[in-house]
Amino acid sequence: MGIQLANDELEQERVKRYAELPSPVEILQALIRFDTTNPPGEEAACIMYIRQLLEDAGIETRICALDPARPNLLARIKGSGEVPPLLLYGHVDVVGVDMQDWSRDPFGGDIEEGFVWGRGALDMKGGVAMLVSAFIRAHVSKLPLHGDLILAIVSDEEAGGEYGASFLVERHADYFAGVKYALGEFGGFTFHALGKTFYPIMVAEKQLCWLKATIRGDGGHGSMDKPGADCMAQLGNILQSLSRNKLPLRSTPAARLMIEGMSAALPLLPALLLRGLLHPRLGGLILKLLGNKGGMFAPLLRNTVSATVVRGGEKINVHPSEITVELDGRTLPGVTPKEFMDELRRFAINDSIRLEVLRHDPCTASPDMGLFGLLSDVLKEADREAVPVPMLLPGGTDGRLFARLGIQTYGFLPMPLPKDMQFTKLIHAADERIPVEAIGFGTDAIYRVLERYGAQPLSSNG
Numbered sequence: 388m389g390i391q392l393a394n395d396e397l398e399q400e401r402v403k404r405y406a407e408l409p410s411p412v413e414i415l416q417a418l419i420r421f422d423t424t425n426p427p428g429e430e431a432a433c434i435m436y437i438r439q440l441l442e443d444a445g446i447e448t449r450i451c452a453l454d455p456a457r458p459n460l461l462a463r464i465k466g467s468g469e470v471p472p473l474l475l476y477g478h479v480d481v482v483g484v485d486m487q488d489w490s491r492d493p494f495g496g497d498i499e500e501g502f503v504w505g506r507g508a509l510d511m512k513g514g515v516a517m518l519v520s521a522f523i524r525a526h527v528s529k530l531p532l533h534g535d536l537i538l539a540i541v542s543d544e545e546a547g548g549e550y551g552a553s554f555l556v557e558r559h560a561d562y563f564a565g566v567k568y569a570l571g572e573f574g575g576f577t578f579h580a581l582g583k584t585f586y587p588i589m590v591a592e593k594q595l596c597w598l599k600a601t602i603r604g605d606g607g608h609g610s611m612d613k614p615g616a617d618c619m620a621q622l623g624n625i626l627q628s629l630s631r632n633k634l635p636l637r638s639t640p641a642a643r644l645m646i647e648g649m650s651a652a653l654p655l656l657p658a659l660l661l662r663g664l665l666h667p668r669l670g671g672l673i674l675k676l677l678g679n680k681g682g683m684f685a686p687l688l689r690n691t692v693s694a695t696v697v698r699g700g701e702k703i704n705v706h707p708s709e710i711t712v713e714l715d716g717r718t719l720p721g722v723t724p725k726e727f728m729d730e731l732r733r734f735a736i737n738d739s740i741r742l743e744v745l746r747h748d749p750c751t752a753s754p755d756m757g758l759f760g761l762l763s764d765v766l767k768e769a770d771r772e773a774v775p776v777p778m779l780l781p782g783g784t785d786g787r788l789f790a791r792l793g794i795q796t797y798g799f800l801p802m803p804l805p806k807d808m809q810f811t812k813l814i815h816a817a818d819e820r821i822p823v824e825a826i827g828f829g830t831d832a833i834y835r836v837l838e839r840y841g842a843q844p845l846s847s848n849g
Contacts, residue, residue: 408444408523411830412503412823415516416496418479419505423542425480427456428550430542433479434458437519437540444523451559457542457550461562464525466532470841474537474569474794475522475833477515478544478551478785481507487817502820510814511572513821514800514829515540518570521833533841537566544785547746552785556792566794568758570833572784574798575766576810577773583652586766587778589798590754591641593686595783596716596727597745600625600736602699606708618699618710625712625736626694632735636670636688639719640753641779645687648776664688683811686781690718690727692735713745717781721752748787755795757845762799765835769828770803801825801832 409417421433438448441462452458466472484493484506491497491504498504503513522538524530541551548554555562574589602625604618643665650658660676663669664684674681692714699710718727724744732738756777763775778798786796802825804810813819 408440411516411520411826412498414440414520415503415508415513415821415826416498416505418512418516419496419503419507420494421479422494423480423507424483425543425545428480428542428546429456430479431456431458434460434540434542437479437515440519441523441538444527446523446526449562451555453550453554453558459542459551459555460538460540461555461559462522462538464522464532464536466534466536466841468534470534471565471567472535472537472563473837473840474539474563474566474571474789475518476539476541476552476569476571476785476789477511477518478541478572479507479512479515480542480545480551481510481512482545482815484817489817491818491820493817493819498823501823503823503826504818504820506819508819508821509810510819511544511800513802513826514572516826517800517829517833520830521837524830524834525837530838532837536837537563541785548785548788552788556788560792563789563792563794566792567755569786569789569794569796570799570836571786571789571796572798572800573780573782574778575801575829575832577802577804578810579806580649581653581657583774584770584772584803585649585652586770586773586775586801587645587798588759588762588766588775589780589784589786589796590644590756590759590777591720592750592780592783592786593691593717593719594722594750595746595748595787596718596722596724597747598692598714598716598724598728598731599743599745600712600714601741601743602710602712603741604708605706607706609702609704609706611706618707621740622697622699622710622712625740628735629692629694629714633685634689634691634730634734636664636667637719638665638667638688639721639779641720641777642687644754644756644777645779646684649774652774652776686717687779688719690716690722690730691781692716692731717783720750720779748783750787750790758795758797758840761836761839761843761845762797765832765839766801769801769832769835799833799836801829803828 423430449461450458493506496505543551602618602621650661663673695715696713700707728742766773766775
């Protein structure tokens with residue numbers, strides 16, 4: 388009897404502590420108020436705030452850091468071990484706000500007009516607030532987990548992950564042993580088309596393939612003409628060629644999953660039009676017909692490259708003999724750097740220009756769809772109008788780094804958005820904001836996934 392009373396008192400104390408913790412919205416407001424602009428990042432204070440939340444709820448934590456100013460937090464809730472551990476992860480660094488015209492304080496975390504305003508509200512402090520809140524709720528409610536639940540809150544996602552996910556994968560891989568699936572960014576937000584409410588769930592992302600192009604030519608005095616041998620003229624030709632010549636369309640498994648998933652929910656004519664994008668001979672024409680609306684599909688069907696950094700020249704009166712151009716390449720899953728450079732040679736850059744790989748983060752060509760059915764079911768129960776679809780992300784996330792450990796990430800931060808709110812246009816932009824109601828919706832949806840994970844067989848790989 389004495390033991391039972393002690394356990395009851397412990398449980399009452401735990402419930403009381405949970406009730407005293409900030410709500411998901413309050414957590415988001417607090418996170419926004421930490422200026423974690425990367426560079427320099429300096430995420431320590433923000434990470435320690437989350438650590439305190441977890442420890443106040445009775446959850447043990449671990450800090451791992453390559454740089455003490457840029458730590459990462461790990462925590463684990465033990466499950467029965469019937470299924471592999473499930474990883475929840477997110478980053479707290481954000482991009483800068485310089486030269487942007489904000490109508491609110493970007494680090495104020497204010498609530499106005501039904502939104503939480505501030506840098507990171509969407510990318511991805513809002514998601515971190517959801518994940519942390521659902522994780523704490525699972526612990527406090529003593530959720531009977533079929534597998535361990537791991538939380539990783541990381542630094543440095545916005546600048547490549549050297550101090551964050553990359554460091555964890557390389558130096559602390561043992562902590563993630565056995566993990567098969569993860570929930571993180573970037574997906575679960577709504578977009579509306581032809582009367583349908585789609586919830587794209589990221590299952591794959593394009594690969595990072597950064598290149599350096601080196602242009603060489605005859606130097607000499609700036610007063611002399613250099614016809615045909617001028618580095619600057621060659622630079623102009625390359626930049627125009629990259630802008631003018633789009634790389635060829637190709638269909639990949641991830642893009643096919645997304646387009647076919649959307650097509651299945653649309654009327655016959657729009658569905659046929661969308662499916663036509665998967666055929667290279669038709670795709671280019673259909674993209675032109677779609678105009679601006681085709682903009683979301685074009686980068687999912689081809690490798691892309693953007694010239695972002697140019698270096699060359701030292702004096703105003705001297706022709707440079709060498710100019711380098713750094714190229715932000717984003718390749719479709721499964722495309723190798725050699726294949727990418729060969730494609731650039733054929734369509735945009737001549738053989739006289741030297742190309743070299745600066746960085747390549749590969750991704751698997753075919754996503755593991757084993758958890759997609761569960762995520763879809765949760766969304767459809769939360770929103771009767773929901774049409775969940777797989778998504779290939781044209782950008783990059785820490786998912787590509789955790790993939791090195793064989794972990795399949797699902798971008799799953801559910802947030803119903805107003806029909807007139809264009810999610811992608813607010814990412815990294817002025818007046819970034821998220822509906823207050825979306826934070827609670829996403830937290831509840833993630834918690835329901837934790838509740839059901841491992842309770843029934845996962846769907847087969849698609």
